[in-house]
Every structure is written in C-alpha cells, then in structure tokens.
Amino acid sequence: MTYNNITVAEAVCRYRRRAGAFAPRAALIDMDGTIYNSMPHHTLAWQQMMRDIGVECTRNEFYLYEGMTGAATIRMLLQRAGLPEPSDERVRELYAVKSRYFNEMERVGPVPGVERVLHALRDAGIDRVIVTGSGQASLIDRLEADFHGIFSADRMITSHSVIHGKPHPEPYLRGMEIVGVKPTEAIVLENAPLGVESGHASGAFTIAVTTGPIPPEKLWEAGADVVFPDMNRLADLLPDLLNA
Secondary structure (H helix, E strand, O other): OEEOOEEHHHHHHHHHHHHOOOOOOEEEEOOEOOOEOOHHHHHHHHHHHHHHOOOOOOOOHHHHOEOEOHHHHHHHHHHHOOOOOOOHHHHHHHHHHHHHHHHOOOOOOEOOOHHHHHHHHHHOOOEEEEEOOOOOHHHHOHHHHHOOOOOOOOOEEOOOOOOOOOOOOHHHHHHHHHHOOOHHHEEEEEOOHHHHHHHHHHOOEEEEEOOOOOOHHHHHHOOOOEEEOOHHHHHHHHHHHHOO
16 A cells, blocks of 8 residues: 555665664654644643743644653743743743643543554564653553553653653664664654654654644655554554564
C-alpha cells in the first residue's frame, strides 16, 4: 500500500541505504498528540497562560512547538515578545499556571487506533519507551492505568530527563540508552515536526502520523521516513514494517 507515493517497503529500503541496517528492537513513542489526544487542550492552556501575561499567541502555533520542553517554549515566547529573560523560578511559575489550566479541562482520551499500534508492538516483542517533551504529570501517571502492561516507569524520557528538548536528538538518544539499542534498532513514532526532526537527527527510522492540523508535508520536510494518515493505517501495516 502506498502513502504519499512511497510504500512501507520503499521507506525501509531508503532508510537501510542511508543508515546501513534496519533491525527494530525498540519503539520510542511520543505522548501528546501521539498517544493521547491532548494537544487541543494543551494549545488552549498555553494560549490562556500567555494571554495572562499580555502575550498574544494563536492556538495553532503551539502545534508547531509540540515536543519542546515547557521551559524552552516559555523562554522563546517571552523573547519573541521582547520581554526580559525570565528566571528559572519564574519559568516554573508560568508552567505551573499552564498545567493548572490544562488539568482543569475535560479528561482527554487516547488517539483513535493507538491501542492497536501499542499492542502490536508488544506482541512483536518490541520494547516500548515514552519520549515526551512534556512534564505533565496528570498524563504520565495515566499511562499505566490506560495501557496496562505496555509501559513501565523506568522507560520514560520526559522534560525532566534531558538538557536539550526536541528538536535536539537528545531525548530519543536517551530513550535508546535505557533499552540498550542502536539507532538502526529503534523506530520513532511521532506526530509533530519538532519531534520528527528529533527522531531523524537521532538516526532512528522515524514514523509520523497526522493526528492534528499539521499537514503531512510538514512532517515529510522535518525528515519523516514514512507518514501515515492515522493510527489505524499504521496498525494495519505495522507487521509489514517490522518484518521488512
């Protein structure tokens, strides 16, 4: 089956020519927008918090910042607005306000089809690692309850685990470290350009899924090896991809 004029087999062949091998043993998986349909709430919470301090932002622009740490996002937006560099304490205060707004909203659910993908990875013996730019404890704590047996607490890279957030490759390289795999033994599952950039820069085979308003072209431009229109399409072809 073909997506954007490239089949899964062709995508793997291209990656193998570039990287020299393809032998997936671990899946490094983003959380917001990839596992949970949380980005609409995040974008609104970010917009409300920034409006509180007199900085106007559009909701949709926050989809483009997805994957950055909260601190990096705050510092970037304040600098853009011409405001003084905030202290670390001020950044923590602002992020706490954003988190409060998020937690006051209706509970978010999983992205449709993601359970099929996660169970297929588990059944294929692929290690699963969460790699998120978020520090949103309310979602991280839900992973075991919502996806029992899929993830473990010692296999999570969050904004608190890294110095450099996405699009830097550090988050995904750290994810590889904790399960002891090389880039050619890892696949990255993402939904946002900065996350795709991070996965591509780490050397892993990077899968993008369009789960929000970002057009597929942006994901290809960021370095995705293959782009799927939704999680169910990925689930349908995941066995072919893993066995390619």
